[in-house]
Amino acid sequence: MPGVTLHDVAAAAGVHPSTASRALDPAKEDLVSEATRRRVVAAAARLGYRPHLGARGLKRGRTATVGVVAADLGNPFVTPLLHGIAAALEEVRSLPLIAETQDDHDRFERILDHMLSRRVDAIVTTAARTADREMLEDAARHTPVVVAARALPGSSLPQALHDDVSGAELAAAHLAALGHVRVAQLRGPLDVANFTQRAAGFSARCSREGIVEVPVAETAERPVAEEGQRLMHRLLTTGDGLPTAVFPHNDLMALGALAALEEAGLRCPADVSIIGYNDTEILARTAPPLTSVSYPSREVGEAAGRMAIALTDGSGPVESVSLPPTLVVRASTTPPGPGQGPARERAPAAAD
Amino acid sequence: MPGVTLHDVAAAAGVHPSTASRALDPAKEDLVSEATRRRVVAAAARLGYRPHLGARGLKRGRTATVGVVAADLGNPFVTPLLHGIAAALEEVRSLPLIAETQDDHDRFERILDHMLSRRVDAIVTTAARTADREMLEDAARHTPVVVAARALPGSSLPQALHDDVSGAELAAAHLAALGHVRVAQLRGPLDVANFTQRAAGFSARCSREGIVEVPVAETAERPVAEEGQRLMHRLLTTGDGLPTAVFPHNDLMALGALAALEEAGLRCPADVSIIGYNDTEILARTAPPLTSVSYPSREVGEAAGRMAIALTDGSGPVESVSLPPTLVVRASTTPPGPGQGPARERAPAAAD
DNA sequence: CTGTTAGCGCGTTCAA
DNA sequence: TTGAACGCGCTAACAG
Numbered sequence: 001m002p003g004v005t006l007h008d009v010a011a012a013a014g015v016h017p018s019t020a021s022r023a024l025d026p027a028k029e030d031l032v033s034e035a036t037r038r039r040v041v042a043a044a045a046r047l048g049y050r051p052h053l054g055a056r057g058l059k060r061g062r063t064a065t066v067g068v069v070a071a072d073l074g075n076p077f078v079t080p081l082l083h084g085i086a087a088a089l090e091e092v093r094s095l096p097l098i099a100e101t102q103d104d105h106d107r108f109e110r111i112l113d114h115m116l117s118r119r120v121d122a123i124v125t126t127a128a129r130t131a132d133r134e135m136l137e138d139a140a141r142h143t144p145v146v147v148a149a150r151a152l153p154g155s156s157l158p159q160a161l162h163d164d165v166s167g168a169e170l171a172a173a174h175l176a177a178l179g180h181v182r183v184a185q186l187r188g189p190l191d192v193a194n195f196t197q198r199a200a201g202f203s204a205r206c207s208r209e210g211i212v213e214v215p216v217a218e219t220a221e222r223p224v225a226e227e228g229q230r231l232m233h234r235l236l237t238t239g240d241g242l243p244t245a246v247f248p249h250n251d252l253m254a255l256g257a258l259a260a261l262e263e264a265g266l267r268c269p270a271d272v273s274i275i276g277y278n279d280t281e282i283l284a285r286t287a288p289p290l291t292s293v294s295y296p297s298r299e300v301g302e303a304a305g306r307m308a309i310a311l312t313d314g315s316g317p318v319e320s321v322s323l324p325p326t327l328v329v330r331a332s333t334t335p336p337g338p339g340q341g342p343a344r345e346r347a348p349a350a351a352d
Numbered sequence: 353m354p355g356v357t358l359h360d361v362a363a364a365a366g367v368h369p370s371t372a373s374r375a376l377d378p379a380k381e382d383l384v385s386e387a388t389r390r391r392v393v394a395a396a397a398r399l400g401y402r403p404h405l406g407a408r409g410l411k412r413g414r415t416a417t418v419g420v421v422a423a424d425l426g427n428p429f430v431t432p433l434l435h436g437i438a439a440a441l442e443e444v445r446s447l448p449l450i451a452e453t454q455d456d457h458d459r460f461e462r463i464l465d466h467m468l469s470r471r472v473d474a475i476v477t478t479a480a481r482t483a484d485r486e487m488l489e490d491a492a493r494h495t496p497v498v499v500a501a502r503a504l505p506g507s508s509l510p511q512a513l514h515d516d517v518s519g520a521e522l523a524a525a526h527l528a529a530l531g532h533v534r535v536a537q538l539r540g541p542l543d544v545a546n547f548t549q550r551a552a553g554f555s556a557r558c559s560r561e562g563i564v565e566v567p568v569a570e571t572a573e574r575p576v577a578e579e580g581q582r583l584m585h586r587l588l589t590t591g592d593g594l595p596t597a598v599f600p601h602n603d604l605m606a607l608g609a610l611a612a613l614e615e616a617g618l619r620c621p622a623d624v625s626i627i628g629y630n631d632t633e634i635l636a637r638t639a640p641p642l643t644s645v646s647y648p649s650r651e652v653g654e655a656a657g658r659m660a661i662a663l664t665d666g667s668g669p670v671e672s673v674s675l676p677p678t679l680v681v682r683a684s685t686t687p688p689g690p691g692q693g694p695a696r697e698r699a700p701a702a703a704d
Numbered sequence: 705c706t707g708t709t710a711g712c713g714c715g716t717t718c719a720a
Numbered sequence: 721t722t723g724a725a726c727g728c729g730c731t732a733a734c735a736g
Binding site (some may be wrong): 049073074093116256 | 367398402403405406407409415417425426427428430432434435440445447448449450451452465468469470471490578583604607608610611632633635636637638639640
């Protein structure tokens with residue numbers, strides 16, 4: 001039956017609505033005699049009563065809803081994040097309300113506005129770019145905001161992150177240990193802090209290890225396969241001499257880089273080693289299985305969800321967390337091959 | 353400022369709340385003099401007023417929210433579905449509220465209950481199993497329910513689907529055209545209608561083409577890589593003689609099947625061709641690029657979203673749709689090799 | 705064109 | 721232990 005209200009239940013049980021309310025509230029059921037409680041519960045069940053969470057929210061000031069902002073739902077990287085967030089929220093019977101910015105600042109603004117209008121209990125963003133900072137801090141004056149996955153440096157908002165500097169250092173150290181001395185990175189968009197951190201960590205470790213970095217003039221506009229392919233192609237055709245290993249800033253870009261290699265008639269890892277970032281589950285099983293810095297997305301999501309909950313019910317202070325990276329070595333990285341080196345010039349012209 | 357209400361705006365503008373309400377409602381702003389309208393709008397802006405969508409919903413009976421139920425957010429297959437749904441909803445400024453069943457009936461029931469309590473405007477489920485039918489039809493008596501992606505045969509609920517029978521026939525026809533005469537399928541869970549349809553379509557076409565199907569005793573408990581790997585392993589060790597081509601019921605299972613092949617020292621497609629289902633974007637770029645039946649997930653999601661909207665505002669009748677499959681041929685399928693055949697027995701023992 | 709009144713469904717006073 | 725009254729923030733109906 002559509003619209004069975006508390007009033008109806010009360011009438012059916014022969015009590016006042018407020019008594020019915022108490023009888024049905026686990027926190028207050030002992031303020032009611034056992035007999036009437038049972039009558040109310042029975043009536044509710046019989047009529048198919050369902051509390052109206054919207055009305056309850058209006059009264060209690062809580063909506064049991066957390067806004068979740070993602071940059072691109074099409075990126076497999078976000079799925080485990082959402083998964084972790086949803087899992088954490090479930091413990092308090094809260095649900096995520098999801099929207100997608102497509103990395104557009106104005107869209108992001110509209111989304112925040114909408115979520116604030118809905119009076120979500122908290123907002124978790126996984127889509128922050130540096131330009132979004134002020135807007136997010138503004139929103140945080142109304143509703144708790146948790147920054148997840150994509151860092152917002154210099155902000156005092158609580159953040160659930162992963163240490164991208166160390167992760168990139170891990171990548172560089174791995175290549176150094178294999179004996180590479182000439183490498184390149186394919187950089188992700190610079191207005192996403194994670195990528196500038198990866199770039200910095202990688203370069204720092206390279207110089208410490210005495211590795212030469214072949215510069216790639218451009219950066220990706222978006223961290224996707226097409227852009228990885230474009231940058232790799234550019235690297236291959238620049239003619240400065242190939243590096244023996246390449247670090248695209250995430251797995252999607254690594255996938256594109258692999259495609260560009262193949263187009264150019266080069267092989268991975270025989271000709272060029274590739275090391276990715278994120279440890280995307282599905283890429284662990286493909287050929288060549290991708291060596292990648294593991295990003296604990298699900299755990300980051302869970303942490304963010306728990307932080308959102310803590311902020312909502314004010315249970316103690318909320319500390320930012322940064323989970324450590326690990327390296328998963330698979331088949332896309334090997335020591336540099338004998339035929340390798342700056343002098344090698346192989347069919348880059350064919351790559352068009 | 354937290355909690356600026358319409359009342360505050362009205363006071364600041366020196367008008368009655370209901371006048372302020374009208375002035376701020378695009379659909380009614382012409383019932384108000386231009387002068388007062390401007391005063392109200394200015395006051396709202398100055399105070400940082402944000403309408404309380406919850407309260408509005410209580411009054412109007414609409415929440416601008418659509419419940420979306422997924423089986424497993426960890427499956428890359430759902431991302432484009434969500435994407436399509438979110439895109440469709442955005443046009444009416446509605447947002448998806450997402451929950452995950454993990455293919456558990458009781459969880460599904462709790463989720464539906466929760467969503468009905470929230471008075472979502474409609475529910476889109478992409479997680480239907482045959483056992484969920486009655487429950488869903490029950491829910492549909494309160495709130496419009498759209499069945500997407502996973503079919504619910506025999507139900508009169510509106511459905512946004514894809515033709516799995518034809519898709520599987522396409523797969524069989526492709527293998528037949530390549531000259532395969534001995535094939536096998538790795539079946540997904542039988543309580544998901546899509547997989548029984550794929551099984552039926554594939555078998556029908558095989559017998560019409562005179563192709564022999566090597567039976568695989570078991571079916572996957574869940575349509576995931578591990579299960580694909582397990583079934584493939586089983587097929588390889590059964591000793592009945594290998595098929596020259598295998599049809600796992602989705603790309604994830606295909607990925608597992610590839611892993612099992614490799615474990616057994618067999619190669620794809622040289623020794624065994626593999627054809628998947630879903631055309632998962634990321635697997636198009638891996639080695640071997642997977643031949644797959646293309647499932648237009650995003651379009652199915654969009655269609656489902658539009659259907660949910662139509663049901664919500666009763667704009668015309670809502671027809672179920674079934675989008676046609678296409679085949680994307682890549683490198684994982686080739687004609688059967690010369691070394692192939694029932695007699696071939698290769699290191700299955702090593703696969704343990 | 706604007707103000708008044710009423711109530712969406714619920715939970716929380718305060719009395720009895 | 722229960723009932724009465726009120727209000728969360730907003731909008732729809734009805735007056736004026």
